[in-house]
Amino acid sequence: MARGSYVWGIDVGKSALKALRCRTSDDPKKLEAVAFEYIEYPMILTQAEADPVELVRSALEQFIGRHDLKGDMVAVSVPGNLGLSKFIKLPPIETKKIPDIVKYEARQQIPFPLEQVVWRWQRLAGGMVEESGFVFDAEVALFAMKREQVFKALAPLEQAGIHVDVLQLTPIALANMAIFDQLPDPSTLDPDQHAPSVALVSVGVDSTDLVVTNGRRIWQRSIPAGGSNFTRSLVQGMKLTFSRAETLKRNAVKAEDPKAVFKTMKPVFNEFASELQRSLNYFTGTDKTATISKVLLMGNATKLRGLTDFVAQQLQLDVQRLDKFNGLEGAAVLSSPAFREHQLAFGTAYGLALQAAGAAAISTNLLPDEIVRDRIIESKKPWAVGALVGLLAAALINFSGMFAAWTAYAPDLYATAFGKADEVKLKSAAATAAIGQVRDRQAAAISQQQWLARVQNERFESLDMLRAVQSLLPHDEGDVVPENPADRNELHIARMDCQFFPDLSLWFGGLKQQWAETHIGDDSAANDNEAQPPGSGAAATGDGQGSESPAPPPDAAAVEGGEAAKTTEVTGPTGAGWVVELQGHHFHNEQRHKPSEGAQFLRDTLIKSLLGKGSEVIVSAGPLAGQKVNISELGIGFPVIVESSPVRTLRIPVANLSEGSGRPAGAFQQPGGELPESTEPQELSLKRYDFVVQFCWQPRPAGQASPSSPSQPAAAE
Numbered sequence: 001m002a003r004g005s006y007v008w009g010i011d012v013g014k015s016a017l018k019a020l021r022c023r024t025s026d027d028p029k030k031l032e033a034v035a036f037e038y039i040e041y042p043m044i045l046t047q048a049e050a051d052p053v054e055l056v057r058s059a060l061e062q063f064i065g066r067h068d069l070k071g072d073m074v075a076v077s078v079p080g081n082l083g084l085s086k087f088i089k090l091p092p093i094e095t096k097k098i099p100d101i102v103k104y105e106a107r108q109q110i111p112f113p114l115e116q117v118v119w120r121w122q123r124l125a126g127g128m129v130e131e132s133g134f135v136f137d138a139e140v141a142l143f144a145m146k147r148e149q150v151f152k153a154l155a156p157l158e159q160a161g162i163h164v165d166v167l168q169l170t171p172i173a174l175a176n177m178a179i180f181d182q183l184p185d186p187s188t189l190d191p192d193q194h195a196p197s198v199a200l201v202s203v204g205v206d207s208t209d210l211v212v213t214n215g216r217r218i219w220q221r222s223i224p225a226g227g228s229n230f231t232r233s234l235v236q237g238m239k240l241t242f243s244r245a246e247t248l249k250r251n252a253v254k255a256e257d258p259k260a261v262f263k264t265m266k267p268v269f270n271e272f273a274s275e276l277q278r279s280l281n282y283f284t285g286t287d288k289t290a291t292i293s294k295v296l297l298m299g300n301a302t303k304l305r306g307l308t309d310f311v312a313q314q315l316q317l318d319v320q321r322l323d324k325f326n327g328l329e330g331a332a333v334l335s336s337p338a339f340r341e342h343q344l345a346f347g348t349a350y351g352l353a354l355q356a357a358g359a360a361a362i363s364t365n366l367l368p369d370e371i372v373r374d375r376i377i378e379s380k381k382p383w384a385v386g387a388l389v390g391l392l393a394a395a396l397i398n399f400s401g402m403f404a405a406w407t408a409y410a411p412d413l414y415a416t417a418f419g420k421a422d423e424v425k426l427k428s429a430a431a432t433a434a435i436g437q438v439r440d441r442q443a444a445a446i447s448q449q450q451w452l453a454r455v456q457n458e459r460f461e462s463l464d465m466l467r468a469v470q471s472l473l474p475h476d477e478g479d480v481v482p483e484n485p486a487d488r489n490e491l492h493i494a495r496m497d498c499q500f501f502p503d504l505s506l507w508f509g510g511l512k513q514q515w516a517e518t519h520i521g522d523d524s525a526a527n528d529n530e531a532q533p534p535g536s537g538a539a540a541t542g543d544g545q546g547s548e549s550p551a552p553p554p555d556a557a558a559v560e561g562g563e564a565a566k567t568t569e570v571t572g573p574t575g576a577g578w579v580v581e582l583q584g585h586h587f588h589n590e591q592r593h594k595p596s597e598g599a600q601f602l603r604d605t606l607i608k609s610l611l612g613k614g615s616e617v618i619v620s621a622g623p624l625a626g627q628k629v630n631i632s633e634l635g636i637g638f639p640v641i642v643e644s645s646p647v648r649t650l651r652i653p654v655a656n657l658s659e660g661s662g663r664p665a666g667a668f669q670q671p672g673g674e675l676p677e678s679t680e681p682q683e684l685s686l687k688r689y690d691f692v693v694q695f696c697w698q699p700r701p702a703g704q705a706s707p708s709s710p711s712q713p714a715a716a717e
Contacts, residue, residue, distance in 0.1 A: 005023050005024070006021060006022070006023050006034070006071070006072040006073070007021070007022055007023065007072060007073045007074075007075065007353050007356035007357045008020070008021050008069060008072050008073070008074045008075065008353065008356070009022070009075050009077075009173075009348070009349040009350060009351070009352030009353035009354075009355075009356060010063075010074060010075070010076045010077075010157075010162075010349065010352065011076075011077050011170070011173075011345075011346075011348040011349045011352065012056060012059075012076065012077070012156075012157075013204065013205070013345070013348075014044055014045040014046055014204065014205040014206065015040065015041060015044050015045070015205050015227075015300075016038060016039060016040040016041060016059075016342075016345065017037070017038070017039040017041075017056075017059040017060070017063060018036075018037070018038055018342070018345055018346055018348070018349045019036065019037040019038075019063060019067075019349060020033060020035075020036050020037075020333075020346055020349040020350055020352075020353050021033070021034050021035035021036065021067070021072070021353075022034065022328075022330075022353040022357060023357070024357050024358075024359070025329060027329075028359075029180075029185075029327055030327055030328070030329050031180075031327055031328055031329070031350075031353065031354060031357060031359060032328075032329050032330045033328050033329070033330035033332075033333040033334065033353075034330055034332070034333065035067065035333065036333050036336070036338075036339050036346070036349075037063055037066065037067065038338060038339075038342045038345070038346075039059045039062050039063060041055045041056075041059060042055065043055070043243070044205055044228065044242075044246075045205075046205060046206055046228065047242060053156065056156045057156055057159065057160065060156060060157065060160040060162065061160065063160075064160055064161065064162070069162060069163075073165045073166070073356045073357075074157075074162055074163065074164050074165050074166070074356070075164075075165065075166035075167075075168060075173075075352035075353065075355055075356040076153070076154075076157060076164050076166070076167055076168075076352065077167075077168055077169065077170045077173050077348050077349075077352055078145065078149070078150075078153045078167065078168075078169060078170065078366075079169075079170055079204075079207070080169050080170050080171040080207075080209055080220070080222050081207060081222050082145060082149050082153070082169075083143060083144060083145040083149075083169045083366070084109070084110060084142075084143065084144040084145070085141070085142070085143055085169060085171060085172065085220055086105075086109050086141070086142040086143075087124070087139060087140075087141050087142075087217070087218060087219065088102075088105050088109070088139065088140050088141075088142060089137070089138070089139050090135070090138045090139065090140060092134055092135070092136050093134065093135055093138070094133055094134055094135075095133055095134070095135050096133075098123070098135065098138070098140070102121050102140055102142065105140075105142065106119055106121070106142060106144070109142060110144045112144075112146060116146060116147055117144045117145060117146050117147060118144065118145055118146075118147055118150050118366050118367075118368050119142065119143065119144035119145075120142075120143050120144075120364035120365065120366060121140050121141060121142045121143070121364070122140065122141050122362055122363065122364050123138065123139075123140050123141075124139045124140065124141055124216065124217065124218070125186055125187075125216060139217065141218065141362060141364070143169060143172065143364050143366065145169075145366050147368065150167065150366060150367075150368060151368075153167070154167070154371075163375065164367065165356065165367070165375075166352065166355055166356050166365050166367065167365060167366040167367045168351075168352060168355060168364070168365065168366065169366070170202075170209055170348050171209045171211050171220040171222070172220075172351075172362050172364070173347075173348045173351030173352045173355065174200050174202055174209060174211045174298075174347055174348060174351055175200070175211045175213050175218050175220065175351070175361070175362065176351040176354050176355055176360035176361055176362055177200075177347050177348075177350045177351035177354060178198055178200045178211065178213055178296070179213060179215050179360075179361045180327050180351075180354050180359060180360065180361070181325050181326050181327040181328070181350070182198055182200075182296065182322075182326065183195075183198060183213070183214065183215040184215065185215075186215035186216050186361070189215065189216065194214075194289045194290070194291070195214040195215060195216065196214060196291045196292065196293035197212050197213060197214040197217075197290055197291065197292050197293065198212070198213060198214070198292070198293060198294055198295075198296060199211070199212045199280060199292050199294070199295040199296070199317075200212075200213075200296050200298065200322075200347075201276065201295060201296065201297050201298065201302075202298040202299050202347055202348070203226055203227055203297065203298070203299035203301040203302050204226045204227065204299060204301075205226050205227055205228050205301075206224075206226045206228055207222050207223060207224055207225070207226050208222070208223040208225055208226055208272075208275075208299075209221075209222055209223075210222070210223055210276070210279050210280075212280070212283050212290075212292065214290075215361070217287075218362075219283050219286075219287075221279050223275045223276070223279060225268075225271060225272050225275055226301065227249075227299065227300070227301030229268050229271070229272070230249050230265050230268050230301065230304065231245045231246050231249050232245070233264055233265050233267065233268045234248055234249060234261065234264055234265065237264035238260075238261075238264055248261060249261075249265075249304065250303075252265075252304065252305060253305050262305075262306065265304075269306075269307065269310050272307075272311070273310060273311050273314035273315065274314075276295075276311065276314075276315060277314060277315060280292060280315065292317060293318065294317065294318040294319070294320065295311070295312075295315060295317050295318065295319040295320075296320060296321070296322040297311070297319065297320070297321045297322065297344075298321070298322050298344050298345070298347045299344055299345060299347075300342060300344055300345050302321055302344060303321075303344065308320065308321055321344060322344065322347065323343055323344060324343075325343075325350060328350060458699065460619075460620040461634075461699040461700075461701075462699075463620065464617070464619050464620055464634055465580075465634060465636065465697055465699070467617065467618075468617040468631055468634055468636065469496075469580075469582075471617050472606060472609035472610065472617075472631065473490075473491050473493070473605075473606065474489040474490065474491055474605035474606070475489060475490065476488060476489050476490075485587050485684075485686060486587045486588065486589070486590050486593075486686055486687065487588075487590075488587075488588070489588070489605070490586060490587075490588075491584055491585075491586050491602070491605065491606060492584050492585050492586060493582055493583070493584040494583050494584050494585070495581075495582075495583040495584075496580070496581070496582055496583075497580075497581045497583075498578045498579065498580045498581065498697070499578065499579050499581075500576070500577075500578055500579075501576065501577060501578070501579055502576050503574065503575065503576065504572070504573040504574060504575060504576070504577045504579070504696050504698070505572055505573065505574050507579050507696070508572030508573055508638060508696070509572065511640050511642060511694070512572075514640045514641060514642050515570065515572075515638070515640050517641070518603065518607060518639070518640050518641045519603075572638060573637070573638055573696050573698065575698065576698070577635070577696050577697060577698035577699075578696065578697045578698070578699070579694055579695070579696055579697075580694065580695055580696075580697050581642075581692060581693070581694045582606075582692070582693045582694075583690075583691075583692050584690075584691060584693075585688050585689060585690045585691065586601060586602070586688075586689055586691075587686045587687060587688055587689075588601045588689075589601075589647045589687035589688070589689050590687060597647070597689075598644075598647055598689045599641060599644050599689070599691070601689075602641060602689075602691055602693070603641075606639070606693060607639045607641065607693070609631065610631060610636060610637070610639035610693075610695050611631075611637065611639060612630045612631050612632040612637070616628035616629055616630055616631075617629065617631060617634070619633070619634065619701075623701060624701075634697075634699075634700075635697055635698035635699055635700045636695060636696075636697050637695065637696060638695055638696045639693055639694070639695040640693070640694050640695065641691060641692070641693055642692050642693070642694050643690075643691060643692035644689075644691055644692075645689065645690040645691070647687050647688065647689045648687070648688055649685060649686070649687050649688075650685070650686045650687075650688050651683045651684070651685050651686075652683065652684040652686065653682075653683050653684075654682050654683065654684050
């Protein structure tokens with residue numbers, strides 16, 4: 001932020017303006033003073049008849065008239081009672097969360113909305129330990145000042161043409177001075193050892209700033225007692241005007257009766273020492289490990305004879321006036337009689353110069369952000385103007401060259417060249433169009449070839465599906481076909497239909513209950529088989545008929561309430577495909593057929609085969625053309641019994657056989673093996689079960705995996 005190698009620290013006090021111009025030295029622990037200014041006001045700003053604005057303006061005009069501040073960085077102080085200073089000890093916290101908790105603390109500690117104040121914070125190095133991203137024993141310094149007070153403090157300096165770069169509270173400037181000038185480097189201190197502290201007492205006109213620090217921790221307080229308290233005691237005790245009392249205070253030793261003067265000021269001595277004692281006791285009470293090695297007095301009021309010894313006696317500490325700056329060099333300033341006379345008043349200006357030079361321990365700046373932003377913009381304006389002028393000059397030169405070329409252009413000289421260029425352009429456009437047409441024809445031919453290749457396989461897909469369904473229908477092996485239709489392993493398909501679905505999941509989503517019933521039926525039938533004792537049922541009777549009517553088959557209704565909830569959720573088909581529906585019936589429903597009757601017979605035959613558990617089928621196209629493949633390879637799966645009717649009895653009249661027959665056509669052999677004696681026409685009694693089965697079909701050549709459909713449930717089983 002520095003604009004040059006020189007810095008100014010300006011302390012606009014209530015009795016005088018103190019300014020110190022410095023620059024960094026070759027020794028990092030030194031600061032070189034090159035100029036100073038001490039301008040005392042005609043009267044103290046707090047006097048009733050004083051005009052503070054005019055007195056400060058006049059002093060600043062004198063200061064500007066004697067010194068040129070252009071290019072120098074300026075730091076200014078404001079009284080500590082105009083701002084807020086808090087030193088907060090944080091709990092163990094992540095490093096990255098420190099700004100958030102500091103903002104929370106600021107809202108709690110500052111008695112104004114944050115939008116109405118300028119606030120800054122800084123981490124202090126003392127006692128801070130970082131482990132695994134967490135900070136322990138961390139302490140932060142929080143400073144705040146109302147915006148209206150900030151702009152009020154800056155107003156006289158801005159009116160005088162002084163651009164302030166750093167705005168700092170007076171107690172913090174004194175702390176920076178004490179850490180740099182009177183204490184060892186904090187980085188050289190042992191963190192496990194409690195370093196002794198120094199108490200800095202800066203006596204002003206109306207108040208006294210008390211700062212206690214050991215380089216790692218800072219504590220400060222403003223005491224409402226200053227040099228004017230001694231003056232007012234003389235005004236009241238000796239009946240003098242304020243001006244005469246101030247003069248008498250400064251020259252008490254030379255007074256006609258010095259003893260009377262000091263006796264009059266004795267109560268103020270006692271009050272001042274008591275306030276210091278209470279403040280230091282409070283500090284040592286809050287920090288049991290703290291010790292104060294010495295007390296340093298500053299301010300012109302501390303030149304009062306006997307004050308140092310009296311305070312030392314009351315505090316029982318080493319008390320001395322800070323009449324020498326260890327870290328300040330520059331013989332021209334330090335040897336000046338005027339500087340030596342008022343050296344006790346330059347502590348704040350010294351601390352401000354340290355911060356402006358970048359050598360201060362606390363570097364917070366209460367200058368509002370908008371002022372800093374405006375200063376940056378203002379500093380860049382000359383560069384922006386120069387860049388715009390350069391761009392304008394470059395554009396003008398470019399335009400001049402183009403204008404000269406344009407005025408020198410003669411169309412007749414280039415007519416032939418332009419004509420040939422147009423011809424070449426037309427030929428090029430024609431060639432480009434011809435190439436585009438060839439590419440379009442090539443793409444169309446490739447598309448036609450690909451379509452023909454797909455048709456080569458697709459034309460067999462429907463035939464393979466029909467052939468597969470036909471081969472999966474149950475039938476009796478060999479040439480032996482039972483004479484009684486009820487004993488035949490047959491399913492009579494009356495109707496077959498299909499419908500295309502863009503998304504088969506919509507179809508399957510409405511049939512999940514039927515799906516569960518279809519496959520739980522298989523489990524129920526198997527359980528019935530295991531539970532039936534040997535010799536029971538149709539095999540136990542000699543004539544194949546039970547004494548009681550047969551129990552209904554273990555269809556879906558029998559298990560709907562109990563076992564349906566136990567069925568594992570199955571992921572249905574997805575993607576486009578066909579839903580094929582088969583409507584039919586069968587007569588395999590006699591008592592002797594248990595448990596394979598009704599819906600269970602359908603599950604044991606067609607449903608089982610459609611799940612890929614039956615025999616393999618031969619395909620006509622695809623990578624596996626001519627080979628036997630599982631039914632799932634054709635894209636067939638997810639069979640569901642969508643409709644299931646109760647078993648009903650049909651009586652069918654049977655006509656006599658034609659000649660050459662020895663018995664009627666309806667005289668079927670009974671299970672006992674005997675033929676009926678009657679040769680009259682008979683009726684055939686059959687038990688019929690009607691059903692509707694649906695399954696999905698996603699056509700694809702056998703051997704080619706489906707990109708959109710999940711694995712069949714058969715594979716999971």
